[in-house]
Amino acid sequence: MNILVTGGAGFIGSHVCKVLARRQLVPVVYDNLSRGHRSAVKWGPLEVGEIADSRRLREVLDKYQPAAVMHFAAYINVGESVQQPVLYYCNNVAATASLLQTLVDHKPIPFVFSSTAAVYGMPEQVPIPEDHPLRPINPYGWSKLFVERMLADAGRAHKLPWIALRYFNAAGSDPDGEIGEQHDPETHLIPLVIKAALGNTAIQVFGTDYDTSDGTCIRDYIHVMDIADAHVRALDHLLSGGESSALNLANAQGFSVREVISAAERVCGRKIKVQTTPRRPGDPAVLIGAADRAQALLGWKPARSDLSLQIADAWNWFK
Ligand SMILES: NC(=O)c1ccc[n+]([C@@H]2O[C@H](COP(=O)([O-])OP(=O)(O)OC[C@H]3O[C@@H](n4cnc5c(N)ncnc54)[C@H](O)[C@@H]3O)[C@@H](O)[C@H]2O)c1
Known part of the structure; x- marks a missing residue:
């Protein structure tokens, strides 16, 4: 079974690819390599492409007929998003809208989205539960919240099941040392x-x-392999008809x-x-973050x- 992994040449996407391959699933990486690394793509084919390029994306969807999409492709630097907000809205929101439209036109398939704790803004309580008010304080957080909103609407209209995983601080790396965190510039x-x-x-x-x-x-801080495990559980959940939801991934x-x-x-x-x-x-x-919902829905616990x-x-x- 093929799984389309946008941004799979990046830090978290590449770790998820490793875990998908362990499960005998084929991660098809779709990445424009703007911030990722060809060398991190080790467990399936790499298709170089831009998520907003619907013609190129359609080619890849036709070629591999993926059963689901995991969407990591985005810009991730909060400070940069404050300096260049439009860049973030173009790449994280507009390009994701184009990706969703291409998918819906092709075939609505389960969609696992990399969201973030930045959707909450200044916490009113800790640990933060998912029903905490959503008031981002920077364009990066807003860009992720807009996509969550789009998923809720598109999910309903087009019967596209989705899970948004709101990661807290992703850290660690593959314990085998095959891949790791390579952001440039590094801000974590x-x-x-x-x-x-x-x-x-x-x-x-x-x-x-x-x-x-x-x-x-x-x-x-949450280990990237625990995040990867949650993605595979979210995939299983959606493929077996589970409900759409937004879940914290936190320790x-x-x-x-x-x-x-x-x-x-x-x-x-x-x-x-x-x-x-x-x-x-x-x-x-x-x-x-409070992660009770991910535990209840996916049976996930950081290990x-x-x-x-x-x-x-x-x-x-x-x-
Ligand atoms: N790293 C964290 O602590 C953290 C925390 C919360 C959420 N997230 C989210 O997780 C996801 C992955 O984060 P990461 O740390 O692996 O980032 P990363 O920068 O290492 O990976 C992102 C990948 O997406 C690719 N990409 C970006 N824009 C693209 C486009 N328009 N078309 C095709 N490919 C594109 C880049 O080339 C890169 O390989 C992001 O969506 C990020 O917002 C990360």
């Missing part, structure tokens, strides 16, 4: 801390005066920036230099999301 804390350890440079800590135990921001446990740095020092066996700077606008003090394990897997990859 764990790879930045590891790069600081390897290069003997300083890690920047934005804000030390938050209302948290050590003054630094608290985030919920329901938070770690402060300083706790991550200390854990990385233990895992890497190196002292990591820290440079403290003022808060960045728009960073909530604490972001932790690899111990913080040291996430750092150790990433460290092995970067080394």
Whole structure:
């Protein structure tokens, strides 16, 4: 059975491809390689293409007749989305609208979408449940929320079943070391801390005066292999006629920036230099997700999301 994986040359998509292949499914990667890596496509064919190019996409749909789509292709950098909002609305929203139209015209098939905790904005409560108000505070978060809205409407109108998975902070990497996180520029804390350890440079800590135990921001880190497992479960759920829904993928446990740095020092066996700077606008003090709905609907539970394990897997990859 073929599964179309848009953005499968990127960090999370490539890990999901590995898990799909383990399940004897064929991941057909559709990626324009704007931010991904040809070398990360190891478990099925790579079709280079742009999701908004409906002619090219139709060719690929006709060729492989996929049973479902997993849609990772997007730009992911919050800061960049603030600087270049239209770029984000074009690539994440307009191009996804075109992808959905092409699919609906071809054949509506189950659709698993990479959403984000950024749809919630400033949390009113933690852990954040899915029915928390949806008030993004940056264009990236809005771009993902618009797609969730589109899926709800298109799903109803065209009988296209969908699951939106709202990831908290994706981290870790393939424990076998075959693939890993390769964002350029990197903005995520764990790879930045590891790069600081390897290069003997300083890690920047934005804000030390938050209302948290050590003054630094608290985030919920979730292992990319746990995210991959949830995708395959979401696929099974939709293929067996399960209901459409938006689900958090979270560990329901938070770690402060300083706790991550200390854990990385233990895992890497190196002292990591820290440079403290003022808060960045728009960073909530604490972001932790409740994942009860994913557990109830998909039987999903994080298995690899111990913080040291996430750092150790990433460290092995970067080394
Ligand atoms: N990394 C995280 O912590 C995180 C957290 C929440 C949500 N997400 C979401 O997960 C998805 C994957 O994130 P990632 O970290 O793997 O990102 P990534 O940048 O590593 O991968 C994205 C891939 O999409 C491709 N792409 C982008 N625009 C495209 C287009 N128009 N047509 C075809 N291909 C295109 C890129 O070339 C890249 O290979 C994204 O949708 C992101 O918003 C990521």
